[in-house]
Every structure is written in C-alpha cells, then in structure tokens.
Amino acid sequence: MSLEKETAVKLFEALASGVRLDIYRLLVRQGHEGMVAGQIAANMDLPANNVSFHLKGMSHAGLVTVAQEGRYQRYRANLALMQQLLAYLTDECCAGQPQQCPELALPCCAAPDCGE
Amino acid sequence: MSLEKETAVKLFEALASGVRLDIYRLLVRQGHEGMVAGQIAANMDLPANNVSFHLKGMSHAGLVTVAQEGRYQRYRANLALMQQLLAYLTDECCAGQPQQCPELALPCCAAPDCGE
C-alpha cells in the first residue's frame, strides 16, 4: 500500500513553496471545516488568481481536496495522504539494524514491527 | 522549538525531486552507516557531479549530514530534523476541535496533549 514515487515527489513539490506551505498549514489548522478559496486568498494577502494557481497544483498532487459548494470551492487538507507520505519516507528505515532506530528517534522504528 | 518556515521550505524543496528522494530513502535505509558520495552515485546510475550537486543541496537544507573521511565524504540522513519537519507540518492541527483528529487519523492528534 505504499505510495508511488511519482506521487511522493508531487506531494513534496506541492509543499516546497512558502505560499503553498502556508496554505497547507492553514488548512491543517482548519481541520474538517476547511476553507473556501476566497477566504484563503484573503488570509494569504495574495491575488486570488495566484492562490488559485497554487491550490490547483496542491489539489492535483492530492495534498488537499476540493469540494464545490455553489459558487464556492472548499479546500481541505488531505491528512490521510500525508500519513502515507510519511510512511513512504521512512519505509525500510535502518533496514537490518533495527537497534539503530531508537537512538535515531524515528517513529517508524519505535513501532513494534520495526525491522521486520 | 518549532522549525522556521524557511527551513521547512528548504527541506521540502530538497525532497521534491525524484533523484533526491531516491538518495534520501537510500540513506534512510542505510541508517547510521550512511554512504559515501561515490557509492551513492553508483547506486543512482548518474554522473558523480550531478549527484554531488544534489547532495550539496540536500546537506545545505539539513536533510542529510556529511562527514569527511579521508578523501571520502560520508552522507547520512538527518532523521532528527525530519521529525521536526513532521511536527512543523501538523502543528496546531484541527485547532480547537481535537475531537476531529482521531477520525482524521493524524498522529499529532492521537497524542494525549492534542488540542492543548
């Protein structure tokens, strides 16, 4: 159930900009409520079309989801995919030497199945 | 003790390329042993100077560390910083509505201090 590499790269690209990182964290803070595009743009203090450009990239990558509400577009952070991304990163960590993991304090290695 | 936004952006940029993502995951698998630049280049099947270019970016961002060993440069994944990056991402998640967190299955929210 691991992510495709291509998917992971797109997700990191989607996070690799100050604007988009701010947007994502804003949506994480909003939780399930999310925010509509105009609110996000107001919050970012950027032109609406620029924010829309970034939101498009983020939703295309899967980092956020979008739902239409009349003439509004409501965006939400896709936290489930973020979890998969983290798992992808730490997949097979310290392979063969699980005893290294605790000292490196990596969550994957603290798991009971680490090193399997 | 949260990361600076600029630091977080640089880390995501460092992960936002197929080549660098492969390198990072390779180093994660290697654990504390790490790998020297030439081994990494051989593993990536890319020109050494190209790999060096990417490694420089990654180490400048802090994603990996580098230690000189004679004429070799040994690179290791900086897992401690990765942990901080994850914390930065999920900081203040679902602020004010901690009851949303479990259903979103985000690790930060499963923590006992979620919503504080």
Add this chain to the structure above:
DNA sequence: ACTTTATTTCAATTATTCTTGTAATATTGA
C-alpha cells in the same frame, strides 16, 4: 614528487516554475 581516485566547482544550456494581468466561466440574487 607523481599518479590515481574521490569529490566538488564552475559555466553554459535547457527546462521548469512563479507571478502578473486579463479574460472566461459559472453561480447567485435582484
């Protein structure tokens, strides 16, 4: 000292991404 090996640096080219402005689409309310 000389040669080989490991790695980095620099410069040039190509490719990609960001921003801005303007126009288009589509929903709502009068």
Add this chain to the structure above:
DNA sequence: TCAATATTACAAGAATAATTGAAATAAAGT
C-alpha cells in the same frame, strides 16, 4: 435577464532549478 461575485484559465515575462561537460582541489598510494 442583468449585474455582481467567486473562481479558474490563459498567455507572457521573470525567476529558479536541472543537467552536462570540463576543470579544479585534495587525499592516498607508489
């Protein structure tokens, strides 16, 4: 239907990043 609002689409220029090749540095072995 008409006007206003929310948002996206498109195009052009500016800014960044990636790749390649050639040269530089620096440690190790002879």
